[in-house]
Amino acid sequence: MDELLAEFLTETNEGLAELDVALLRLERVPDDPDTLALIFRMIHTIKGTCGFLGLPRLEAVAHAGEAVLVAVRDGSIPVAAEIITLVLEALDRIKQILAGLAASGNEPAGDDTALIAALEQAGQAPAPPPACETAPTALPMAPTPPATAHTDPVPVTPTIRVQVEVLENLMTLVSELVLTRNQLLQLARGDQGTTLAAPLQLLSQITSELQAGIMKTRMQPVGTLWNKLPRMLRDLSLELGKPIELVLRGAETELDRRVLDLIRDPLTHMVRNAADHGLEQPDERRAAGKPQNGTILLTACHESGHVIIEVTDDGRGLSTERIRAKAIAQGLATEAELAGMSKSQLHRLIFRPGFSTASAVTAVSGRGVGMDVVKSNIEQMGGTINLSSTPGTGTTITIRIPLTLAIVAALVVGAGGMRFAIPQLGVVELVGLAGTGATEGAVIERIDHTRVLRLRDRLLPLASLTELLHLPPSRGDATAPVVVVIRSGTGLLGLIVDQVFDTEEIVVKPVAPILRQITLFGGTTILGDGSVIIILDPNAMARTCGISADTETRSTDAPGARGAVDQTPLLLFRAGGPHLMAVPLGLVSRIEEIARTAVEPTAGHPVTQYRGRLMPLIALANGLNENRPQQTVLVFADAARCVGLMVDEIVDVVQDRLDIELAGARRGLLGTAVLAGRAADVIDVSFWLERACTSLPGLPSL
Amino acid sequence: MKFQPDHSDTEQEFVTLMLGDQLCGVPVNDVRDVLGDQPITVIPLAPPEIAGCLNLRGRIVTVVDVRRQLGLPPAIDQTGRMSLVAERGGELYALLVDQVVEVMRLSASRMEPPPPTLQPAWAAFSTGIYRLRKRLLVTLDVGRLLTIGGAVH
Numbered sequence: 001m002d003e004l005l006a007e008f009l010t011e012t013n014e015g016l017a018e019l020d021v022a023l024l025r026l027e028r029v030p031d032d033p034d035t036l037a038l039i040f041r042m043i044h045t046i047k048g049t050c051g052f053l054g055l056p057r058l059e060a061v062a063h064a065g066e067a068v069l070v071a072v073r074d075g076s077i078p079v080a081a082e083i084i085t086l087v088l089e090a091l092d093r094i095k096q097i098l099a100g101l102a103a104s105g106n107e108p109a110g111d112d113t114a115l116i117a118a119l120e121q122a123g124q125a126p127a128p129p130p131a132c133e134t135a136p137t138a139l140p141m142a143p144t145p146p147a148t149a150h151t152d153p154v155p156v157t158p159t160i161r162v163q164v165e166v167l168e169n170l171m172t173l174v175s176e177l178v179l180t181r182n183q184l185l186q187l188a189r190g191d192q193g194t195t196l197a198a199p200l201q202l203l204s205q206i207t208s209e210l211q212a213g214i215m216k217t218r219m220q221p222v223g224t225l226w227n228k229l230p231r232m233l234r235d236l237s238l239e240l241g242k243p244i245e246l247v248l249r250g251a252e253t254e255l256d257r258r259v260l261d262l263i264r265d266p267l268t269h270m271v272r273n274a275a276d277h278g279l280e281q282p283d284e285r286r287a288a289g290k291p292q293n294g295t296i297l298l299t300a301c302h303e304s305g306h307v308i309i310e311v312t313d314d315g316r317g318l319s320t321e322r323i324r325a326k327a328i329a330q331g332l333a334t335e336a337e338l339a340g341m342s343k344s345q346l347h348r349l350i351f352r353p354g355f356s357t358a359s360a361v362t363a364v365s366g367r368g369v370g371m372d373v374v375k376s377n378i379e380q381m382g383g384t385i386n387l388s389s390t391p392g393t394g395t396t397i398t399i400r401i402p403l404t405l406a407i408v409a410a411l412v413v414g415a416g417g418m419r420f421a422i423p424q425l426g427v428v429e430l431v432g433l434a435g436t437g438a439t440e441g442a443v444i445e446r447i448d449h450t451r452v453l454r455l456r457d458r459l460l461p462l463a464s465l466t467e468l469l470h471l472p473p474s475r476g477d478a479t480a481p482v483v484v485v486i487r488s489g490t491g492l493l494g495l496i497v498d499q500v501f502d503t504e505e506i507v508v509k510p511v512a513p514i515l516r517q518i519t520l521f522g523g524t525t526i527l528g529d530g531s532v533i534i535i536l537d538p539n540a541m542a543r544t545c546g547i548s549a550d551t552e553t554r555s556t557d558a559p560g561a562r563g564a565v566d567q568t569p570l571l572l573f574r575a576g577g578p579h580l581m582a583v584p585l586g587l588v589s590r591i592e593e594i595a596r597t598a599v600e601p602t603a604g605h606p607v608t609q610y611r612g613r614l615m616p617l618i619a620l621a622n623g624l625n626e627n628r629p630q631q632t633v634l635v636f637a638d639a640a641r642c643v644g645l646m647v648d649e650i651v652d653v654v655q656d657r658l659d660i661e662l663a664g665a666r667r668g669l670l671g672t673a674v675l676a677g678r679a680a681d682v683i684d685v686s687f688w689l690e691r692a693c694t695s696l697p698g699l700p701s702l
Numbered sequence: 703m704k705f706q707p708d709h710s711d712t713e714q715e716f717v718t719l720m721l722g723d724q725l726c727g728v729p730v731n732d733v734r735d736v737l738g739d740q741p742i743t744v745i746p747l748a749p750p751e752i753a754g755c756l757n758l759r760g761r762i763v764t765v766v767d768v769r770r771q772l773g774l775p776p777a778i779d780q781t782g783r784m785s786l787v788a789e790r791g792g793e794l795y796a797l798l799v800d801q802v803v804e805v806m807r808l809s810a811s812r813m814e815p816p817p818p819t820l821q822p823a824w825a826a827f828s829t830g831i832y833r834l835r836k837r838l839l840v841t842l843d844v845g846r847l848l849t850i851g852g853a854v855h
Contacts, residue, residue: 515748532756
């Protein structure tokens with residue numbers, strides 16, 4: 001394509017994105033002369049260049065649009081929603097023509113006379129009548145326009161245009177430089193009193209600055225992505241008949257442009273969803289005592305190497321009833337499975353493939369492709385997605401994505417005589433198990449052959465890196481093992497390693513295609529000493545261990561894709577009878593042995609003093625077993641409450657699918673499932689928490 | 703496949719190498735680099751034909767154990783092993799062999815098809831045989847050697 005034309009296209013497209021935002025700002029503050037001048041200037045530039053390049057169709061549309069804006073600027077017509085709609089329509093037409101131009105190099109054929117006539121009419125009339133046929137809406141516009149963006153104008157600083165490819169190349173070179181610098185430093189460390197020390201120090205510092213500088217060139221404010229949203233929401237709000245207020249906070253938050261590209265579609269989808277499913281119709285909102293205008297709030301901020309983006313709406317919130325009905329209708333889960341799910345587990349069902357709660361397919365959403373794609377896109381780039389929703393007040397979706405994908409801080413650990421890197425973003429903490437570095441109160445316990453880590457208020461599932469990777473067993477000389485607690489989604493996994501070496505800035509290189517089927521690896525890298533090591537993927541390791549996240553009993557992966565995925569670690573125990581009972585291990589906060597004497601009777605049922613609070617103790621059958629000096633108690637806790645379940649015996653921990661086959665025979669039991677070949681009653685933890693903590697004294701025993 | 707034996711009477715250059723007692727050759731155009739003994743990082747869970755990864759001037763190279771591919775037992779003396787670096791689909795691979803010997807210029811018309819009685823493991827990778835004065839030279843196809851576990855790269 002003609003170079004001149006290519007440059008025109010890039011410039012104009014950027015200009016148009018700004019124009020969208022500026023026009024919506026004008027709609028909100030109609031008498032802002034700066035905004036008017038800006039809009040006028042931009043459309044004038046487009047018109048001028050079209051004439052220069054010989055693009056008559058584009059020029060005609062731009063000219064008509066400009067004429068309307070002149071009238072607005074001169075004050076001969078007021079800024080009305082209809083006028084803005086019309087100008088936006090003209091911009092859309094310009095975009096259409098530009099797209100055709102980019103594809104073929106020539107202006108596409110088309111008829112603009114109707115649009116131009118409407119624009120001319122609008123420019124002449126003192127004010128178009130409200131029922132003007134060009135206005136596509138019957139919505140009451142005044143006093144508040146349907147969709148507005150609360151953004152501040154972005155200050156203009158001098159810039160030059162650089163091809164992305166050039167920047168990418170620079171980035172690769174800097175990565176190599178960082179590695180070489182690391183190698184040099186390693187060499188110099190072994191060489192005391194070398195004359196190279198001072199210049200090396202300088203080189204090191206300059207390299208770091210260069211790296212930071214290059215990284216900065218790749219950073220773009222998230223606002224460049226958000227620019228398109230006000231316009232989209234405006235159209236949406238007209239289409240759906242819902243007045244929507246869009247509030248953007250933290251638009252200046254910067255992140256790597258590759259990451260930015262990757263979150264573009266998920267973000268758009270989330271906002272569409274919020275507008276379509278989240279917000280109610282105006283009359284419904286009025287009835288609920290809410291302001292008529294729905295609000296969608298987007299925030300972005302940095303948090304320790306991550307960017308957190310939240311999409312919040314003040315709509316009706318997620319209806320667990322509807323999710324439940326939909327999940328059954330779509331065959332995503334059985335009723336028994338649903339019965340065993342907590343509220344947040346139910347909410348997470350919307351991330352399942354094929355799920356959509358919109359009862360009718362609208363043009364906007366409800367086609368069944370959606371949140372599952374959003375989730376997998378976010379996870380692909382090492383991010384996580386979470387959701388919280390309160391019925392009647394709204395829904396917040398939080399995505400957490402790494403700032404950059406190229407250079408990350410990693411923890412170098414040793415297992416089976418080899419070294420591995422774990423991205424530090426996935427590491428929550430390190431727990432020493434023995435020797436001087438031992439963390440207080442951290443104990444590995446065995447339940448049959450399964451190891452779990454008792455750490456503060458939780459029991460963590462454990463996996464040995466040596467075993468996960470089928471490495472030769474660690475030699476006896478390995479120093480005290482360390483548990484690296486890694487986060488995957490909202491789930492935690494303790495990874496036993498032989499040693500922790502160091503943290504290092506590493507350049508992530510993709511895994512060779514031959515090795516792609518080994519899902520545990522997130523990449524490879526070269527360390528300061530020149531050796532190649534493997535970067536482990538915390539999410540994949542957690543998945544392999546069958547604990548995709550403690551808020552999900554089953555993974556969203558396709559069945560059969562990974563054998564262990566559907567399996568949940570379950571604790572088997574006996575309480576008040578010979579039959580086997582079970583509870584998902586992830587729900588057990590702790591297993592405590594308390595002295596019989598510490599169990600104090602009350603009018604209702606026994607309690608014990610636990611961490612400075614009274615914890616109700618529940619017996620499933622005949623109450624206390626008086627013969628033993630110690631009582632084993634399973635502690636279940638959520639944010640505010642905790643309850644202890646007195647059990648006679650811990651039997652085993654098994655990995656199995658939790659398929660409840662028979663409904664619960666009584667309250668407090670979800671039903672019966674076959675676990676590792678044995679039938680076991682699965683207890684309903686949320687029932688007991690609810691029971692024990694709402695009405696402590698008069699709790700009827702079962 | 704990049705390299706096809708050319709049956710017109712042109713000369714072809716081969717990098718010759720030793721695998722046990724057998725002299726083999728790969729087309730010189732398929733070889734980017736020859737490396738001496740290098741520290742190789744073993745990759746857990748990888749197919750056995752993958753010896754590991756090595757660092758070649760800041761690029762990570764996947765090392766393919768040619769002995770393993772050809773069904774030969776591991777070398778008794780592993781010191782002084784060498785690798786031939788080849789590129790496939792923008793990725794670098796190193797073919798780990800016992801020793802790299804020299805570059806030989808051979809007339810394409812002298813190449814004979816591999817005998818049908820050749821071990822299947824060899825037949826799968828061999829493109830032909832040259833009868834040299836003292837010994838036989840088996841030519842190997844680099845593309846096929848880089849095909850691990852049926853996957854084509």
